[in-house]
Amino acid sequence: MAEYYNYIKALHIIFMVTWFAGLFYMPRLFVYQVEANEKPSPDREILGKQLGLMAKRLWKIITGPSLVLCSLFAFLMLHIAPTLLESPWMQIKLGFVILLYIYHAKTWSIHKQFQRGEFKYSSKFMRIWNEGATLILFAVVFLAVTKSATHWIYGVFGIIGLGVLLMLGIRLYRKIQEKNPDA
Numbered sequence: 001m002a003e004y005y006n007y008i009k010a011l012h013i014i015f016m017v018t019w020f021a022g023l024f025y026m027p028r029l030f031v032y033q034v035e036a037n038e039k040p041s042p043d044r045e046i047l048g049k050q051l052g053l054m055a056k057r058l059w060k061i062i063t064g065p066s067l068v069l070c071s072l073f074a075f076l077m078l079h080i081a082p083t084l085l086e087s088p089w090m091q092i093k094l095g096f097v098i099l100l101y102i103y104h105a106k107t108w109s110i111h112k113q114f115q116r117g118e119f120k121y122s123s124k125f126m127r128i129w130n131e132g133a134t135l136i137l138f139a140v141v142f143l144a145v146t147k148s149a150t151h152w153i154y155g156v157f158g159i160i161g162l163g164v165l166l167m168l169g170i171r172l173y174r175k176i177q178e179k180n181p182d183a
Helices: 002-037 043-080 082-086 088-115 123-129 132-146 152-179
Strands: none
Touching: 002 043, 002 088, 002 123, 002 132, 043 082, 043 088, 082 088, 088 132, 123 152, 132 152
16 A cells, blocks of 8 residues: 555645635635625625525535545555654644644534524634634645754744734735725
């Protein structure tokens, strides 16, 4: 089975990309759903129904299956090369993967609430939530590519810095939106 390792790795990366695509787009749909819910009738109902359908299909066709396949190929890789688990960088990476599973589960929970018509979160919160997958992606990719755990603290500070930049970007975007709603 070791001769298939690179094929399995390629499939793992492909499904990681599609999983993240779903996790990037789902919260964006949440932003639109919250904003549609604040519109007057009949726009609220029309947009709400369409955005809900889009979110449901995204979850069932891309995000959920991609999680399963990405995980399956990751477990196969670890089965073929169990010594990877001894590497400090891999242990830290798996910590971030656990965070990603938690993020996925919470995103699923929000999706189910929205499908029931329960809007407990603001569009601002959803914009911030949208960046969670980005931060985890940076951590996982840098750990996997550099295979270094000795300087991972710099990576953590980099991720925090990226988070701060993302928040500033969100604020700037919001100010631009307030000045020019059509932008």
